[in-house]
Amino acid sequence: MVVAMPNHREHADAYQTALAQYDRAVRYTSLKDDLIDYMRYPRRELTVNFPVRRDDGTIEMFTGYRVHHNTAMGPSKGGIRYSLGVTLDEIRALSMWMSWKCALVNLPYGGAKGGVVVDPRNLSLGELERLTRRYASELIPLMSPQMDIPAPDMGTNAQVMAWIMDTYSMTVGYSVPAIVTGKPLSVGGSEGRTEATGRGVIMCMISTLKHHGYHDATATRIAIQGFGNVGSHAADYAHALGYKIVAVSDVYGGIHNPNGLDIPAVLRHVKETGKVHDFPDAENITNDELLVLDCDVLIPAALEGQITRENADDIKAQFVIEGANGPTTPDGDDILNDRGVVIVPDILANSGGVIVSYFEWVQDLQAFFWDKDDIFARLGRIINNAYQQTQQTAEDLHIDMRTAAQVTAINRVANAITTRGFYP
Numbered sequence: 471m472v473v474a475m476p477n478h479r480e481h482a483d484a485y486q487t488a489l490a491q492y493d494r495a496v497r498y499t500s501l502k503d504d505l506i507d508y509m510r511y512p513r514r515e516l517t518v519n520f521p522v523r524r525d526d527g528t529i530e531m532f533t534g535y536r537v538h539h540n541t542a543m544g545p546s547k548g549g550i551r552y553s554l555g556v557t558l559d560e561i562r563a564l565s566m567w568m569s570w571k572c573a574l575v576n577l578p579y580g581g582a583k584g585g586v587v588v589d590p591r592n593l594s595l596g597e598l599e600r601l602t603r604r605y606a607s608e609l610i611p612l613m614s615p616q617m618d619i620p621a622p623d624m625g626t627n628a629q630v631m632a633w634i635m636d637t638y639s640m641t642v643g644y645s646v647p648a649i650v651t652g653k654p655l656s657v658g659g660s661e662g663r664t665e666a667t668g669r670g671v672i673m674c675m676i677s678t679l680k681h682h683g684y685h686d687a688t689a690t691r692i693a694i695q696g697f698g699n700v701g702s703h704a705a706d707y708a709h710a711l712g713y714k715i716v717a718v719s720d721v722y723g724g725i726h727n728p729n730g731l732d733i734p735a736v737l738r739h740v741k742e743t744g745k746v747h748d749f750p751d752a753e754n755i756t757n758d759e760l761l762v763l764d765c766d767v768l769i770p771a772a773l774e775g776q777i778t779r780e781n782a783d784d785i786k787a788q789f790v791i792e793g794a795n796g797p798t799t800p801d802g803d804d805i806l807n808d809r810g811v812v813i814v815p816d817i818l819a820n821s822g823g824v825i826v827s828y829f830e831w832v833q834d835l836q837a838f839f840w841d842k843d844d845i846f847a848r849l850g851r852i853i854n855n856a857y858q859q860t861q862q863t864a865e866d867l868h869i870d871m872r873t874a875a876q877v878t879a880i881n882r883v884a885n886a887i888t889t890r891g892f893y894p
Contacts (some may be wrong), residue, residue: 473660476562478798480842482558483497483774483799484559484563484564484774484775484776484796485559485560485562485563485566485706486802487563487774487775487796487799488562488563488566488567488737488796489510489566490800491872491873491876492509492510492566492799492880494800494873494876495873495876495880496880498550498867498873498877499877499880499881499884501880501881501884503889504882505887507554508854508887509540509880509883509884509887510876512537512539512540512562512565512566513538513539513540513541513546514537514538514612514614514772515535515536515537515538515558515562515607516535516536516537516609517533517534517535517558518533518535518536518605518608518609519531519532519533519534519536520532520604520605520608521604522597522600522604523599523600524597524599525594525695526595532586532588532601532605533586533587533831534556534584534585534586535556535559535561535580535584535585535586535672535714536583536584536606536609536618537558537561537562537564537565537583537584538565538581538582538612538618539562539565539566539568539569539581539582539583540569540580540581540883540887541580542577542580542883542886542887542890543558543572543573543577543578543580543882543883543886544572544577544578544579544580545579545580545601545614545615545616545617545618546565546568546579546580546581546582546617546618546619546772547568547572547577547579547581547582547618547619547621547824547827547828548564548565548568548581548582548583548584548620548621548623549564549583549584549620549621549624549626549652549823550583550584550585550586550605550621550622550624550626551583551584551585551586551623551624551625551626552585552586552588552589552590552624552626552630552635553585553588553589554587554588554589555586555864556585556586556587557773560585560774561584561585561781562583563774563795563796563801564583564795565582565798566579566581567581567795567796567816567817568580568581568582568583568824569581569877569879569883570817570876570879570880570883571816571817571818571820571824572824573621573878573879573880573882574817574818574821574856574860574875574878574879574882574884575782575821575824575825575852575853575856576816576852576856576882577824577825578712578828579606579619579730579790579824579828579830580883581723582618582620583623584609584620584758585623586601586605588601588625589625590625590626591821598630599611599633601638602630602637603634603637604765605635606633606634606638607636607637607641610637610638610716611639613638613649614649615646615648615649615831615834615835619648619649619650619651619827619831620649620650620651621650621651621823621824621827622652622699623654623715624698625646625774627642627652628653628654628659628664629654631650631651631652631653631654632653632654632657632885633700633709634649634650635647635649635653635657635658638650645801647785648831648834651663651827651828651831651834652664652823652827652830652852653830658830658833658834659830660826660827660829660830660839660840660845661839661840661841661842661845662826662829662845662846662849663826663827663830664699664703665703665706665707666700666821666822666825666827666845666849667699667700667703667793667820667822668699668700668701668702668703668704668705668706668707668771668793668822669698669703669704669707669822669846669849670819670820670821670822670823670825670849670853671704671744671769671791671793671819671820671822672704672707672708672711672713672769673775673815673822673849673850673853673854674791674814674818674819674821674822674853675692675767675769675791675819675856676706677853677854677857677858678789678791678814678857679767679789680797680830680831681857681861682789682812684766686809686831687711687712687713687714688712688713688714689714689731690714690766690767691714691716691720691728691764691765691766691767692708692713692714692716692765692767692768692769693715693717693726693760693761693763693765693767693768693769694717694718694719694769695718695719695724695757695760695761695768695769695770695771695794695797696719696720696732696769696770696771696772696773696793696794697719697720697736697740697746697771697835698720698771698772700722700738700771700793700794700820700823701717701718701771701772701793703863704769704793705731705733705736706734706737706884707719708716708733708735709731709733709734711734711755714729714730715730715731715733716728716729716730716731716763716765716769717731717755717760717763717765718731718733718736718746718760719746719755719756719757719760720740720745720746721745721784722745722746722747722798723745723746723747723754723755723756723757724746724747724754724755724756724757724759724760725746725747725749725752725753725754725755726752726753726755726759726760726763727751727752727753728764731749731752731853732751732760733747735759736749740776750891757772757776758764758781761776761777761781761784761785762781762784762785762786763786763787765786766787766788766789767787767788767789767790767791768787768789768790768791769787769790769791769792769793770790770792770793770794770797770798771793771794771797771820772794772797773794773797774794774795774796774797775796775797775799776794776797776798777790777797777798777799777802778798778799778801778802778807779799779801779802779804779805781802781810782798782801782802782805782806783805783809785806785811786813788810788811788812789812789814789888790806790812790813791810791814791819791822792813792814792815792816792819793816794816795817795820796800796816797816798813800871802835803870804870812871813870813871813872814857814871815871815872815875816855816858817876817877817879818853818860818871821853821856822849825848825849825852826845829843829845829848829849858877860874860875860878861874863875863877863878880882
């Protein structure tokens with residue numbers, strides 16, 4: 471038996487960031503100390519160690535997690551990521567952010583997150599399916615359409631969700647499409663789900679720019695760190711609307727053209743080569759260089775902890791629209807806020823994915839499906855309303871947008887908790 475030990479690259483910083491943001495926000499509420507303390511803790515945490523048979527017949531052990539942060543407003547909702555960097559602290563942070571994200575956009579969900587310590591690129595398709603089905607079987611005691619609904623995240627996709635749905639359905643004896651979201655259309659997925667997060671980032675950016683008097687798309691320069699599902703769809707949608715995308719990057723590095731990139735051509739280049747580097751008519755740059763480029767809007771859509779006290783002073787963008795979860799540390803926030811940079815926080819800016827996941831769940835429960843135009847119209851209304859409410863809270867309390875978003879969300883969760891009461 472071959473044993474694969476978890477990667478111990480620490481993500482404690484992500485959890486400490488989540489707690490630090492929470493502590494800042496609750497200072498602007500009138501909540502009692504015991505309720506504030508209660509919401510700091512996840513409701514439940516599951517760690518599983520499970521075997522997977524590799525193609526050569528050997529057995530390898532893997533570690534996975536699922537954390538439910540809060541379920542006062544409804545069943546827990548959150549993605550599952552496959553990455554060597556997955557740790558319990560990272561999953562705790564992401565589940566807490568999901569609680570606030572769902573509450574901010576008024577979805578009847580609590581927050582959850584899950585992950586497996588694995589590099590999916592090192593697995594064959596068969597190995598990936600066996601790992602997914604075994605991990606899903608370990609989660610079944612915590613999953614149901616009324617209890618916990620997973621979704622795709624970094625390293626997972628619609629096919630992984632289909633395997634989870636089938637594993638759950640085979641266990642209970644009948645088909646349960648509503649057990650996961652982000653599925654293929656053929657098994658109950660929703661139109662628009664794949665592009666929802668990236669599209670929502672741009673919708674949120676547009677609301678922000680309009681509020682601050684920026685109305686000329688062609689004169690607005692955007693740099694996007696991360697060219698996965700979120701970043702690529704954000705770039706494609708913004709480009710279609712006439713915005714100038716001057717730089718994009720992926721895990722291997724980035725490309726820059728101050729006159730604007732041809733995003734459809736970049737997408738074709740990535741499909742052919744697997745990376746954005748060496749795209750014709752663009753300069754190769756690093757991810758660090760992208761963050762400090764001369765631009766109007768910076769969209770960090772990669773990993774957490776990208777904007778810190780080390781580089782925040784060098785950021786030239788006037789607006790930071792967070793496509794990733796937790797890309798800015800508290801120290802980075804302080805520096806950018808002091809400089810007058812507008813930060814639209816992750817729980818607002820990247821909420822499009824969970825909003826359309828909610829639409830998918832509702833459609834599955836009703837067995838009645840909507841078209842893409844209807845979905846995007848509903849998505850736009852929800853994101854714009856959440857932006858306007860967050861902006862109003864920020865102005866009323868004289869606080870930054872991140873704190874305003876969390877104050878709004880935390881108060882909603884706290885209200886649900888106090889209304890329901892404490893059991894027993």
